[in-house]
Amino acid sequence: MKKLFTLLLFLSICIHTLLGGNSKKEKFGKIPLELLTMTVYEKDSNAHAVVIFEIAEYKVKYTENKGLICHIQQHLRIKILDKEGLGYGSFEIPAGKKDKLFGIKGITANYNPITKSVQNIPYDTKTLIIDHVNDYFDVYKIAFPQVKSESVLDLLFEQEIDNINYLPTWHFQHKIPAIISEITLKKPENIKYTLHVGGLLTILEEQGPSTYERVWMGNGNNATYKQDEYKYLIKDIRAFKTEPFIGCETDNMSLLDFERVNVHLPSTGEQFKELTWPLVSKLLMESEHFGDQMKFFRFVKSELELLKPKFKDSIQFANLILAHVKDKVKWNEKFRMLTTKDLDEVYEEGIGNSAEMNLLLYSFLKTADYPVYPFLLSTSDHGRIKSFSPTLDKFNHVIVLWMNKDGMKMMDATSKNAPVGILPRYDRNYLGLVVGDNMGMLLEPAQLNNRKTTVYNFTLTPEGKITGTITHLYDEERALYKRDELSDSMELEMKRKIRNRFEEAEIKNYTVSNLKEINEKLIEKIEISIPDVMEKSGSGYLFQPVLFNPLKENPLEENTRNYPIQFPIIHHDQMIITITLPINIVLLKAPENKYFYTEDKGMEYKYLFSESENILQFQIDQKFNKTFFDPSEYKALQLMFDKIVEMDNQYLIFSFKK
């Protein structure tokens, strides 16, 4: 039943002429009869409800008492289409603690079959629930009255926001389809916003007529200022439906963010500045929660001396510093791009957010004369940074970039198991920003090979039993991920996985090498014997060489794809299988070698087989050479996975020599 319509962005209102000036103003509570009798939304017959329109106005204005505020009005109309859609009869509207939400009006319109007319039931504001969720925001909960499976709901509300620097995000797209979604921004001409566009749908944009507004300044004075107007509209918006390998959902949902750039204040003479990446860097360098924390700290110098640098400017010493910072300060699991405390305090308390930990790491490295810079990121679940859309608001994390003669290396003190040059998965999100004096450039952290090699070395007995070893070698970020996964119960876990596949498997020995040596490859070795791996069938015996984790199903099974396909990292899975056969067994038919790839070799798959006397050898390579595939490449990828399913699940057939 948790299908409430959460207005993650809230907005506005009274209806204006739509683009081109040919659409009509919708009156609150005036519901056309044909909307009530509609039972299916033709453009999406699976929809349980549809947004008829969602129209908002953000008006940033000067006020006598509060200075600049944003007044928001929003009008939303939803049609319920069946009983599954009844959950859309309740709304949850978040609002900042300092923001006011008022003027709530609601109507449930139902069809009266006796009079064949519309019956409007007003929302009773006495039933409004305000949930004080935490110190930062409340949620206004609105349950519409008498909602039925054919109802139409009309909701109107206003909001006043103090902080005009970041206006609420406008989501054009929801889990249900929408016919019209429109946002109008009105603002004094000297206040500029950068627009961040999300999703793939085309937003129609139009500049409206400017007007002049008057504001009382006190003492009988008033001032006039010019108000600009912009409209943004999408029609016929499909319901947002997630897809496999979609990355961060908010990167794909159509939305609009407004980030204030700066203000031209005639009184101070400050000039408007376009938000650029160098400006973002400059603003951070001037911040007491960022740049001011990059200063020299006496305690850092004395602690460094204790570390007794033997390999100055070396990767070994950088690793030593990184380990020292991780040892001294625990991450509080919060991603932040700004500090909340001075770094000496953080060091003393031994706990800090991601900015505090990594700016501390920066200070240590800088004091040790490493050419390092803070590197600003948006984590992988937080949406991507777009090069064409400079922002300060969209970052949530900072790590450290070391530029040396051999190139660049990144490091992140929040990851327990990541050495210098290796990044945890949450740091992999395309672009980040190098911050520093005269900096402000975007970079994508270099991708590594990230190889996982699995070596099966098996001997097959005449009784159909396999004995031998399985060795997994994890390199670079694959090693980090695996180390993060491993726990005290890793042996039990591994045994459970193997026994899920082969119940009778006997695991004789299990070792993990280099678990703590985070700069080294992680090696997992299993000595195993499995009885009855061959199935008697017809005239021969069947054996599946990809014994463990064959890809059973194509993960891309849908016929169509709306959004790009994204993988977190470039990676290479290699499997080398060696099987020594008993002398009385012969392979009836050798499998064919195969090599498949997508047009640009973004993905490759190679299957090589060789046979020498009684030894069979397979080498299977699966490579993802890029992380981002356009929807137009979907079919090719789908085909690749189809072939992998086929190859992974193929059997060899043996017969016994007589």
Next chain:
Amino acid sequence: MTTLPKIFLSIYLVCNGLNPLMAVNVIIMNKDEHFKIKSLKKATYTRTVSMLVNNKEGLNNAILKINYSPFITLKHFEAKVTEAGTDKPKKYRLKDLEDHSYFGFESGFHSDIRFKSFVPEIKNFPAIVKYSYTIELKGFYTITPWIPVPDFEVSLIHAVYEITCPENYAFKTKYFQFNGNPQTEHIKKGLKRIVFRLNNFEALKKEPDAPHPDELFPIVIFASEKFYFDKYAGETKTWNEIAAFNQRLLQFNEIALSPETRRDIGLLKNQYPDQKELLSKLYSYFQNRTRYISIQLGIGGYKPMSPRLVDTYGYGDCKALSFYFKTIMDEAGIPSYYTLIYGGNHPFKLSEDFPFMGSFNHVVLFGIIQTDTLLIECTSQKDALGSISSFTANRSALLIDGKTATIVNTPMLPEPVINNNIRINIDSNNKALINFKSSGNELYQDICQMNAGDRKKYLKTLEVFEKINIADIECNAGIEKTIQLHGFIKNYAIHIDKDLLIPIFPNPVPVLASEMKRTMPFECSSDQNTNDTLVIVIPAGFRLNELLKGYKLRSKFGEYQCNFKESENSIIIIRYFKSKKSTFNASEYTDYVAFSKNINAFEKKKITLIKEIN
């Protein structure tokens, strides 16, 4: 610097008579709880715990979530956490706790209960966590239950639960897996103290299919004979008194139904003189004008919204909707009873001698039509009248008739019989084209109400269909509850040389149990009664090599039978599998594994077809 090496854990366990070889997540060294009753209107509950958290898995047992409301105040909190490798504990106070509403925690639309949370920051294990907190209750229904061991893989050295109350404060006690004798003493004039103790409880290992934790861990629950809460005072010595209290909560000073609703009911009554038919129409009328929204406000969520408000707004929680429909039935002259019940798995069994307010989490109606009784679920806008699900079936419930209570049993669910008819054609690419018709599964009713996209997704989560790529589904939500689907499985058959190998089933019986050393009783997963008729069409140009032999297995865990026959150009496979939900001893587990393995081994076989040579 002092550290907490792993050996510490072993020494500690040995010294306290516990097995050091047992890998535990947590050792509770001391757990001290004190429920202090000053009067019916005021009590405090204090808990002081020191524990050794051995690993990340044990961390959950150190996390606290302390509820509070207008009637419960958290008065005091302090905690200390000492991690391995440090001698300096990290200290926490009340101000360090995070405050939350239940928004975003799937608790329904709204509740006035909030919580404060304590999540110790531990990076290096083992760690010693000590905490203490006190809550003050302005009125309460009963004494907080005692659950000294909260989880699997948790050992306990010493726990004590102390209740201090006025001499005349009476309550009943019920023990689960606890046979200690509480000590009662008079501490000063008019006050008594009852103390429960538990020492050296060895951790229980988590094992699959184990009975519910309530049947494994020591638990003591208390049923007070009197209470005061939110201006309501009452007695709960008997079920009748609990009924009388609930009856009081159903009193409202307003006319229950609007004139329009009364008129509608009157019209229906005139139109449908037969009570059964009338009830069915009333239920549809009710379903069409209400929806379920959980709003829990005041008096601990016991008092429903008034029927008049439900009538006006068209929504309510289970109490409100049930009482509203009862009001409608009253208006129509059909008797019904407001009935308290536990919805979900593992219901609390009601007994005459232990009237307990905490036995319920849900409300339904019992309707009486002529001589038939009918359980009426009022929170669904879609289910048919009288339809019953595992949520409320086969359990005791408390039927309230004015000030009188009766313990009644809800109906058992009929034993499900699932019939599957499957036809498979193998194409030239070894793909199985599948036509699958299935009936009798309780879930199909819900599936039929989903749209096509959701149906497909849901079916893929069921083991029986998980391998099939579903192309289309037809649904019939009638009495038979039937679904029919068309789909395919790629690479189903294996083409080797001249042989074509075909698995026996696209829906094999899942592995029921895997080998392990069992220490606990286990529950056979569920009642199953499945009949499959599978037809595999022999592709042109092939012939059956040899008909597989049938297989039959019967044991206390169930019955399995599978037979094959060849008919014209097809192989017909008839399978029957029946298992009964019940609990067995740990010593029987080996037999259960063997039962599962034998079925599994049989079902792994493949049918071999041979290419015909012209």
